Amino acid sequence: MSDQxxxxxxxxxxxxxxxxxxxxxxxxxxxxxxxxxxRGYQRAEFVGQKCPTCGKxxxxxxxxxxxxxxxxTEEVPLKNTGTVTTYCVVNVPFAGQSIKIPYICAQILLDxxxxxxxxxxxxxxxEDIHMGMRVEAVWVDEADLVPSLASVKYFRPTGxxxxxYETYREYL
Amino acid sequence: MSQIPAAKQGHRPVAVVAFAxxxxxxxxxxxxxxxxxxxxxxxxxxxxxxxxxxxxxxCSGSTxxxxxxxxxxxxxLDAIGVWPPKSESHVEMDGAWALYEAFVRLQEGDIDIAxxxxxxxxxxxxxxxxxxxxLDPYTMAPLNPxxxxxxxxxxxxxxxxxxxxxxxxAAVAARSRKSALSNEFAQVRRDDSLEDxxxxxxxxxxxxxxxxxxxxxxxxxxxxxxxxxAFDLVERPAWITGIDHRIETHAIGAxxxxxxxxxxxxxxxxxxxxxxxxxxxxxxxxxSQEVILTTALGLPSDTVINPSGGALAxxxxxxxxLTRIGEAAQAILDGRAKRVVAHATSGPxxxxxxxxxxxxx
Amino acid sequence: xxERVAVIGVGQTYHRSKRDDVSIxxxxxxxxxxxxxxxxxxxxxxxxxxxxxxxxxxEGIMMPELYLAAALGAVGKPMFRxxxxxxxxxxxxxxxAHLVAGGIHQRVLTVAFExxxxxxxxxxxxxxxxxxxxxxxxxxxxxxxxIRAYMRRSGAPLDTGMRVAVKDRLHALKNPYAxxxxxxxxxxxxxxxxxxxxxxxxLESCPSSDGAAAMVLGSExxxxxxxxxxxxxxAWVHGMAMRSEPTMFAGRNQVNPQAGRxxxxxxxxxxxxxxxxxxxxxxxxxxxxxxxxxxxLENLGFAPEGEGWKLTQSGATSLxxxxxxxxxxxxxxxxxxxxxxxxLRFLEAALQVRGLAGEHQVxxxxxxxxxxxxxxxxFFAMWVVGADRPE
Numbered sequence: 039m040s041d042q043x044x045x046x047x048x049x050x051x052x053x054x055x056x057x058x059x060x061x062x063x064x065x066x067x068x069x070x071x072x073x074x075x076x077r078g079y080q081r082a083e084f085v086g087q088k089c090p091t092c093g094k095x096x097x098x099x100x101x102x103x104x105x106x107x108x109x110x111t112e113e114v115p116l117k118n119t120g121t122v123t124t125y126c127v128v129n130v131p132f133a134g135q136s137i138k139i140p141y142i143c144a145q146i147l148l149d150x151x152x153x154x155x156x157x158x159x160x161x162x163x164x165e166d167i168h169m170g171m172r173v174e175a176v177w178v179d180e181a182d183l184v185p186s187l188a189s190v191k192y193f194r195p196t197g198x199x200x201x202x203y204e205t206y207r208e209y210l
Numbered sequence: 211m212s213q214i215p216a217a218k219q220g221h222r223p224v225a226v227v228a229f230a231x232x233x234x235x236x237x238x239x240x241x242x243x244x245x246x247x248x249x250x251x252x253x254x255x256x257x258x259x260x261x262x263x264x265x266x267x268x269c270s271g272s273t274x275x276x277x278x279x280x281x282x283x284x285x286x287l288d289a290i291g292v293w294p295p296k297s298e299s300h301v302e303m304d305g306a307w308a309l310y311e312a313f314v315r316l317q318e319g320d321i322d323i324a325x326x327x328x329x330x331x332x333x334x335x336x337x338x339x340x341x342x343x344x345l346d347p348y349t350m351a352p353l354n355p356x357x358x359x360x361x362x363x364x365x366x367x368x369x370x371x372x373x374x375x376x377x378x379x380a381a382v383a384a385r386s387r388k389s390a391l392s393n394e395f396a397q398v399r400r401d402d403s404l405e406d407x408x409x410x411x412x413x414x415x416x417x418x419x420x421x422x423x424x425x426x427x428x429x430x431x432x433x434x435x436x437x438x439x440a441f442d443l444v445e446r447p448a449w450i451t452g453i454d455h456r457i458e459t460h461a462i463g464a465x466x467x468x469x470x471x472x473x474x475x476x477x478x479x480x481x482x483x484x485x486x487x488x489x490x491x492x493x494x495x496x497x498s499q500e501v502i503l504t505t506a507l508g509l510p511s512d513t514v515i516n517p518s519g520g521a522l523a524x525x526x527x528x529x530x531x532l533t534r535i536g537e538a539a540q541a542i543l544d545g546r547a548k549r550v551v552a553h554a555t556s557g558p559x560x561x562x563x564x565x566x567x568x569x570x571x
Numbered sequence: 572x573x574e575r576v577a578v579i580g581v582g583q584t585y586h587r588s589k590r591d592d593v594s595i596x597x598x599x600x601x602x603x604x605x606x607x608x609x610x611x612x613x614x615x616x617x618x619x620x621x622x623x624x625x626x627x628x629x630e631g632i633m634m635p636e637l638y639l640a641a642a643l644g645a646v647g648k649p650m651f652r653x654x655x656x657x658x659x660x661x662x663x664x665x666x667x668a669h670l671v672a673g674g675i676h677q678r679v680l681t682v683a684f685e686x687x688x689x690x691x692x693x694x695x696x697x698x699x700x701x702x703x704x705x706x707x708x709x710x711x712x713x714x715x716x717x718i719r720a721y722m723r724r725s726g727a728p729l730d731t732g733m734r735v736a737v738k739d740r741l742h743a744l745k746n747p748y749a750x751x752x753x754x755x756x757x758x759x760x761x762x763x764x765x766x767x768x769x770x771x772x773x774l775e776s777c778p779s780s781d782g783a784a785a786m787v788l789g790s791e792x793x794x795x796x797x798x799x800x801x802x803x804x805x806a807w808v809h810g811m812a813m814r815s816e817p818t819m820f821a822g823r824n825q826v827n828p829q830a831g832r833x834x835x836x837x838x839x840x841x842x843x844x845x846x847x848x849x850x851x852x853x854x855x856x857x858x859x860x861x862x863x864x865x866x867x868l869e870n871l872g873f874a875p876e877g878e879g880w881k882l883t884q885s886g887a888t889s890l891x892x893x894x895x896x897x898x899x900x901x902x903x904x905x906x907x908x909x910x911x912x913x914x915l916r917f918l919e920a921a922l923q924v925r926g927l928a929g930e931h932q933v934x935x936x937x938x939x940x941x942x943x944x945x946x947x948x949x950f951f952a953m954w955v956v957g958a959d960r961p962e
Contacts, residue, residue: 055591056347058351062336062339067238067240067241068242070245101248101288102245102288104292107248107288107291108248124717124719124723126715126769128768130767152821169719169720208824219675221573268815273627273633274626274627275633280695281946287815295815295830299813307652318672343627344637347595348594455650457637457647457648460639461641471647556634556637
């Protein structure tokens with residue numbers, strides 16, 4: 039341990055920790071590219087964006103093609119359906135968690151996109167989730183649509199036969 | 211081929227060959243950090259005549275506390291496109307220190323070209339609260355001292371020690387924003403009279419509003435090249451002949467706030483006094499700080515200071531110091547100067563300072 | 572062209588879940604003082620200080636190097652703060668080494684730390700950001716799906732991860748500084764522990780620790796002086812590199828990241844290594860979740876792609892009878908002060924080739940790898956250190 043011992047006459051002993059509550063408020067800028075995704079969610083649509091250099095379609099977009107470092111210029115409407123490329127079952131409580139454990143998180147590759155994103159899977163037993171499962175998005179009611187991914191309630195199995203491993207092997 | 215001026219330390223000569231920055235604004239409400247940075251990076255590549263594939267090392271400066279989330283520098287990499295994988299690093303400091311890291315990395319001899327950038331949006335959060343978190347967490351931060359009050363303590367020391375007066379501060383503010391009229395990238399560009407400025411009420415005595423820097427969003431980038439390769443890219447590279455940085459104690463009560471010992475030491479190590487200085491870009495966000503720094507740098511009183519307008523005209527945090535180096539270097543690149551000094555600061559009331567001397571043939 | 576760099580002193584704290592006997596300044600100083608003593612140096616001998624740690628939001632101090640300047644003897648000197656996510660401990664050491672290699676300084680003190688008991692790392696990592704998808708799974712939940720993909724691709728036996736969890740904790744029993752001491756660790760205990768993010772059990776994940784690591788890096792001249800005054804020989808840096816790639820992009824290989832492979836290739840080329848398994852005596856590798864050992868065995872070229880698990884299963888990576896022991900210190904699975912964890916790997920590799928690793932020493936170790944990674948496994952920093960001065 040440390041080389042010194044601290045002695046105090048105070049019967050409560052030395053102070054070992056000091057808690058200073060802090061609150062910071064921030065404005066966030068979605069950015070031009072992500073705004074297109076967010077407006078899409080408001081319409082219950084997934085909007086893919088295509089890189090002019092490599093042609094890959096990203097959803098959602100943070101503003102650029104991460105490989106080429108250029109702005110994504112073309113909008114590509116995408117379907118509601120996709121494939122689970124990989125997944126995990128969350129069993130641990132953590133701060134900010136809003137769903138009852140255990141629950142399934144999966145990487146979902148939407149049809150027509152070149153990058154998967156993480157989504158919540160419901161209407162599926164934790165034993166049944168598997169790679170290659172076909173899923174579809176379930177949106178909130180029209181009156182509740184907002185410019186955010188919160189418009190997607192969750193993804194659920196479509197019941198279609200599994201996607202071929204080769205079709206998603208290189209995507210996680 | 212031109213002669214390369216001798217450098218004070220290191221094995222390899224390193225030069226700034228290109229500099230680019232965004233138009234600094236009060237709030238960039240449309241573009242996010244990636245979108246704000248991307249055009250600056252594209253422009254600096256274009257000016258240097260290179261692509262990302264020519265770059266051997268990338269280093270950036272930024273802070274999570276401006277964006278309000280961890281790993282903010284990670285998403286910024288999307289603006290560059292680090293593919294194939296690149297040797298890349300990051301400092302949670304102003305981009306001027308990222309430039310220092312790149313300068314050191316280039317000494318190795320295995321790579322010749324480095325990209326350095328800094329970025330930040332001050333408009334997103336409450337700077338006073340954020341910067342209180344930069345202070346000793348046990349004894350200072352819980353008191354929540356704001357940036358302006360700390361600078362006012364320093365300004366009071368400057369006045370009480372007979373170094374400068376409130377009128378001197380106003381003159382610095384007026385000169386800076388007037389100089390900025392010829393800098394399209396600056397934010398606060400105006401020609402104020404001393405009378406008007408002195409008539410303003412105090413923000414925090416003895417600082418009036420005009421003594422304070424603006425709140426700014428912005429980004430800047432520099433390309434560094436080592437060795438003769440610099441001459442392949444531009445006609446007049448701005449060679450770094452001296453670069454050093456020093457830090458002082460954090461305890462404000464243990465420092466004489468009116469004297470910048472770290473700047474003086476860094477200036478000595480960088481060799482500021484060893485030749486004429488055509489112009490100096492000094493990173494002084496508060497008008498009361500300029501005289502402290504110019505004194506510590508040992509600059510003659512008739513030296514041209516901050517022709518860009520300096521931090522009083524545009525104060526994009528995390529790129530502000532890098533921009534000082536860029537602006538000074540640009541004067542050499544353009545053929546307007548032969549020997550320049552740039553300075554960058556970090557920490558509360560000038561706790562840490564970096565000095566850079568650049569020379570052109 | 573470059574100067575030779577030596578590790579002339581190392582120091583670390585006793586890593587615990589809560590060090591309530593020291594402030595942050597006290598924590599870093601404890602490691603720094605030990606490193607100075609090991610190097611036979613005083614504070615005045617140090618030319619510069621390079622410090623690294625994970626995101627500032629963990630402890631809630633913005634740019635903590637400012638507050639730590641005096642505690643680390645940096646007043647009047649250059650001080651630098653590196654932040655490259657989880658690899659930061661490693662990249663800090665690399666940045667410090669370049670200061671010596673570039674002929675800028677003779678002796679550099681490099682420090683990395685995390686006081687996790689003072690922080691809320693889980694919160695800091697999952698701060699809800701508008702417009703971003705909510706972090707549904709927590710930090711480990713990011714890696715669990717990748718591990719599942721590795722298991723599928725390689726066909727590895729399902730207990731491979733648990734073997735690593737047991738091995739590293741057994742190693743930790745021989746390291747007085749390690750945090751987790753579990754003398755009765757066993758495969759059964761790991762399997763019985765709660766499943767956090769399937770397929771990761773609780774005991775297959777790293778702990779949360781308070782800790783700091785420090786090293787004194789010196790030039791050849793400084794190394795000669797240190798050896799003469801202390802009688803302890805230095806570790807020589809034979810190669811070092813950093814690589815980054817984007818976190819997410821179409822076609823990214825998350826299981827076997829290119830940046831990791833490129834970084835290793837660069838370091839091996841500098842150090843003259845063509846067969847890591849044969850030519851290295853041991854390795855300290857950043858394995859925060861058990862399955863990353865077989866994955867990194869492949870990524871770092873110790874085994875062909877898809878076969879890393881075979882080395883783990885065969886016991887090759889164990890200090891007890893293995894030919895290429897990994898993480899003899901107990902690794903990240905036994906001590907994880909996040910900002911320091913990378914530097915601990917670099918430091919432990921140096922200890923091994925100096926012959927100073929005590930009970931967890933690999934007999935006759937002369938060349939070792941130190942490795943760190945961070946972010947979404949996209950930042951890598953590595954070095955190879957050796958007992959001999961490089962040519």
